[in-house]
Amino acid sequence: MPKKAKKKKEGRISRPSWLSRLRQALLIFFLATQPLFFSAWNTEYGYTKSVYTLVLVSIILILWAWEILRSRETKVELSWLSPILPALLLAAFLSLTGQTPACTVLQSAVLILFFGFIFFLILNAPEQSHPWILGALVFSGCLNALLGLLQYLGIVSGGPGGRGPSAMIATMGNQQFLAGFLSYLILPGLIFLRAKKGWII
Incomplete structure (x- = not known):
């Protein structure tokens, strides 16, 4: 009996802590809402999204730090894409040698850093959070895409012109930003469909 109990205990998968679950839930919430977030009192959609990103990502990072302090250990995975982040930061700070205002450079560098944190x-x-x-x-x-279509039809107010x-502009404030965002989602969308239903031949 003791041997069976021990074997059963060893085979049991440890559940993530409530901090880990909260952190993952906030990350998923952030990814679902950040592209949709905008303020009716601010026509600069990028500014409101930037502030939203800084606040939410900071909270998630604080939770991660708290989780590490409680467990006294952590495992951080890196990717071959990781060196791109310091390279982008270096490029941002090199622009200080030109005529770009320092406040603009620092703002861009902070946003690059935070999007690196999101990565x-x-x-x-x-793995169970990937879907x-x-x-x-x-x-x-x-x-x-739905909001952009409604704006195209003139059902919902959008950019200049009223329709067409x-x-x-949807919640991006710019046609190019909306087109870029939707085009970047083609591959994740295919992966999502593949993971859920498999390829249809």
């Missing part, structure tokens, strides 16, 4: 948070997310992360991105993309292609 590492996704990279270190547990939720992909689903959150696809969800925000679908809602943005010029009105399709």
Whole structure:
């Protein structure tokens, strides 16, 4: 009996802590809402999204730090893409040698750093969170596409012109930003469909 109990205990999978679950839930919530977030009182959509990103990612990082302090150990996974982050930061700071204002450079560097943090948070997310992360991105993309379509038809107010292609700004504030965001989601969307249903031949 003791041997069986011991074997059963060894085979039991340890559940993540409540801090880890909260951190992952906030990450998924952030990925689903950040592309949709905008303020009706601020026409600069990028500014409101930047502030939202800084606040939410800071909270997630604080939770991660708290989790590490409680467990006294952590495992951080890196990717071959990781060196791109310091390279982008270096390029941002090199622009200080030109005529770019220092405040603009620092703002850009902070945003680059925080989006790098998002990359590492996704990279270190547990495998069971991957479908939720992909689903959150696809969800925000679908809602943005739907809003852009309604603006195109003139049902919902959008950019200048009232309707047509010029009105399709969704929550991005710019046609090019919306088009870029949706095009970037093609591959994650295919991965999400592949993981859920398999390829249809």
